[in-house]
Amino acid sequence: MASATRANGNRMTSHAPDDDAIGDLPRRLTFYIKAAEAVQHRRTEPHLKALGISYVQLALLMAIGRLHSPSAAELSRRLGSTPQSTGEVIAALLRKKLIYRTEDETTRRVLRLNLMPAGAELLDRVDSILTQLEKEWIDGMDPAAISQVKAVLAKLIARDDDDFVPDGLVG
16 A cells, blocks of 8 residues: 655555555445445335335334334334434325324323334335345345345344344244
8 A cells, every 4th residue: 555645735545456445435344335225225216116105114114014013203213313204204104094093002192103904015015026126136146145244234233223133033
């Protein structure tokens, strides 16, 4: 690795062609995770659009399906979004009759969210589409390598997400 000084006085590092970097920035694991997510997002979006649902709406539907009757506040925290933006997505899903609200059994002012049959059916359809898209995407790759990537990512996620349960471990 060689270094030089730019005209502005900042140090510049050049990397060998096979070095895992972009200009002066090393490619971090998070770069690859985000890039892979972006690729899948682009591949998935047309299918979601055809079903009349956005990626954000899907994320909320999936969270409602995974969690036991979450409140809007719980979803906001879980998804890392503001209560206002979560509320807007919830309103859209209510209008589409994909979810419904019920009062909490112990605290009546808390409203719990649940999937309507149409929401559960939509999740099943989307799951089939996502499964097919993923199969096409990883076709020809070593299954052991794919399993290893999943295992490493599951461990990383579980470090900071107490509710995370990797596929195949749901009881």
